[in-house]
Amino acid sequence: MMNAPIIDPLQGDFPEVIEEFLEHGVMKCIAFNRRGTLLAAGCADGNCVIWDFETRGIAKELRDDDCLAAITSICWSKYGHRILASAADKSLTLWDVVKGEKIGRTTLQQTPLQARLHPGSSTPLICLVCPVSSAPMIVDLCSGSTTVLPVSLPDTGNGLAPPSRNKFSDGSAPFTPTAACFNKYGDLVYVGNSKGEILIIDHSKIQVCGVVQVPGASVIKNMVFSRSGQYLLTNSNDRTIRIYENLLPLKDGLKALDESNSGLDELDGVEKVKTIGSTCLSLFREFQDSITRVHWKAPCFSGDGEWVIGGSASKGEHKIYIWDRAGHLVKILEGPKEALMDLAWHPVHPIVVSVSLAGLVYIWAKDYTENWSAFAPDFKELEENEEYIEREDEFDLMPDTEKVKESDVNEDDEVDIMTVEKDSAFSDSDVSEEEICFLPADPTPDAPEQQDKCVGSTSKLADSAQSGSPLSDEAGQNGHAVNQSSSPLEGMDNSAAEDTGGTRLKRRRRPSDKVMELQVEKVKKSSQRMKPSESFCSINHR
Template sequence: MNAPIIDPLQGDFPEVIEEFLQHGVMKCIAFNRRGTLLAAGCSDGSCVIWDFETKGIAKELRDKDCVSPITSVCWSKGGRHILVSSTDKSLTLWDVVNREKIMCTTLQQTILHACLHPGSCTPSICLACPLFSAPIIVDLNTRSTTVLPVSVNDAGTGLDPPSRNKFSDGTPPLIPTAACFNKYGDLVYVGNAKGEILIIDHKTIQVYGIVPISGAAVIKNILFSRSGQYLLTNSNDRTIRVYENHLPPKDGLRALNELSNTIEKPQGIDKLKAVGLKCLVLFREFQDSITRIHWKAPCFSGDGEWVIGACASKGEHKIYIWDRAGHLVKILEGPKEGLIDLAWHPVHPIVVSVSLSGLVYIWAKDYTENWSAFAPDFKELEENEEYIEREDEFDLIPEIEKVKESDVNEDDEVDIETVEKDSVFSDSDLSQEELIFLPAVPCPDVPEQHDNYAGLSSKLVERNHLGSPPSEEAGQNGQAMNPASSSIEVVNNSVAEDTDITHMKRKRKSSEKGFELQAEKGEKPLTKNKSSGKLLKINKKSRVGQDTSICVFKDEVVEYQ
């Protein structure tokens, strides 16, 4: 739906579960820049790409050497590449169109999150956040790695080397560090376990600013809005904070250098904090003051007007939606299972969530019909009213008011070639080589079964598969009924109707006296089975081998030798 025609009084945020996607056990999701494709990482090591318009699978990227669960997926700027990280410490770059593996490297630790450089359509650099160490810049061409600093020494004269990022006993910290690129990728923002945000130039590995967070709690998530104007952090003190970025989205490093040169008095770590406080200013805090729950997978909406966060409890599938002013506007409640990942559609008011069971739920708006939008003279009634006709309503020439003449000049030429720029996307999101859709591969239809008894055979196979007890006659003869055998084909149409799955309940059997009465009425002769002592009706139209016969007893089909 186009953004200009959304009713502003209803609010452009999702309300109900529209449908769900199912393919294996999915763990993480990510939209491309246009929101036309949705990538999902699965527990078997594969990456499934859904066409979000048709809700069908467009591609499946699978590496036979990788069978470990996927931890994160990230699209390139042009949408032609996907970076996948898994629990086997591997980073894999895929060509989406050709379904080819371009690069694969193995790091020393498991990667929780990895993202490509947002400023280049050709992926060459990525930022990886390992489980037990500092963030790493990975060069995808040379496969070289550079560890980013996560803290500054007290004197402020230098950075703590990566080897000092340990506890006093020499063991590595057990708390992962969050990091993200800014809009154009010239700066990296790192949130550490001390409750600080470090602004780092990833090329020179230099810290330009430090932003302390109130409470000094561990930062679990950090990310920018689509426009780059706001920065969101999720801390261990159960609070989501939004900061306003005062650096320009483009050439942020140059502006940061100029800002740092203007501050001369404080030196060392105090100067870094002074620079950081001018770069990021606290805008709003979001929390549940009653239940004090922890948050998981927070993010912005596509336009940055809404902030969402998921409840971190394992037995609840709740999504909280706030506006930028800090008001809680909606709580979405899903199935009674935990939530793993969350993503907001870049354009539409749609939220996609991943549950613990591996299903992907699509939350959308519950639109109300407004017929007056299509016919201005249409009037909606709250209740039934008696219609009073006009005096001239059924006249041949009614005396109606003249239609007001339109002010639009019909002789003017209409421009149908110029494409208006979508306000949702900025200049950095536009690319001539951007991949928006993938060609769908049609699945072949199952050939129709022209045999009249194919349906009966499938139903009997299903009944046998579900564990239903075999017929009494087959059990007494010492043989189990084989519904899938070719002998089913000899049953005629009338018997096939009687042996339908809905009519296969055990019925009361008649006595031998009843069979004698039936014979006196002129019915078909009956034959007695010598092995079981039961009377059976022989089907004389059998086309099977000589050693096999098909018999019908009441509503059951029995095969015996």
């Protein structure tokens, strides 16, 4: 039997249909800003584009002449002032969003698959990078220095894992990490390795504080925290998405870990970090498709953390699975026959944005139906026509003695228009007056050549209506009648239709009504001053 949320769409507020799509080159990855008003996309040509999500128009283009490779990931800073883009040419580029200028650029030894700015700073200069075939690292975007993070448990008990112990003789890492992410305030880094372990790391000391073993011990491909920081999502190679509940406090999580370390001094290194890990994360739920056994791509939470989505990694299909946090599959969204590349859920609204292999961005929204009873409480929707029998007193005049019930609202009370209620969607984070929610409009003016051609064609047509113009003389020589009182718009249309050799204008400008009146009056006056015989003689003479 099907789940109730599938039958009754009112049970959950999640997207259902493709509302529209965005097109700009070949887009590869996407990311919303904190408020969901701007959508950044990285393109295959190395540039980034920022869409105004309210108007669905392009607000800014970040063009990088130094990068010609595809963008692999894109990330906003906390208040939207900066954007970090990683590219396939091993580069990291930090952008100033308002100015559209590069703040810094760093080149790594390996291609970065994912890069995330530090979430605890409004103007971060450090980021977490997950390269293709080496350990995750903390990168200082100002100096370009890198700090490699441990990817496995240390052999000795001090909790440290120096990079030399995590490498073979050729310098490669024995356990290739597949994912890493900051916690909510960026004081801890969670790393997943190929042994199915989640390492909780103090990145300032390069120290493993706790370890959690994922069931199945399979390669961890994705890791992401919910917006509130209460839940951690992992995507493993065993085709299972797992949700872990964060048992640490949202703030000062590192301090709580240090206190846990002090109480377990009697345990050795490995047992100690595993015990601490059990106090940090608790397995909450597992999601998988037991029938098709599909691999998942780009899973993430909804803005409020109530829903979990994952894209199908199968080639040639664009499917998005939606579960509630209880583990029930509530919807399967089927898009075009194109592979899915990236996913993002809007921070506030029930909107999902997906990127296809062709480079298009699809916007999935809820399919709303009209409910007239919400506007008129006495309105009744009928499934089919019914015979209506009116009451005997339905159209009787009501006596004047009955008065409208007075409102209980005291009109003398002062209304507070200054206090701003806190949005529940952002109650988990502080509010900044300097946060960038919208970008100023940057209209693209028409090319000067097109404007000159439009002005020239208008004046030329106006002059051709006079008897002494070359156009009218040429028409007379060819034996065509010259209609001097015809509208210039007719001449413009005819000239545009006959002109096949020139550059075709994308947009044709229509003269205003005032200009039309002046041109017609000018043509009439010139025709009245000229006698018919003079006009005929002058044309024949020429």
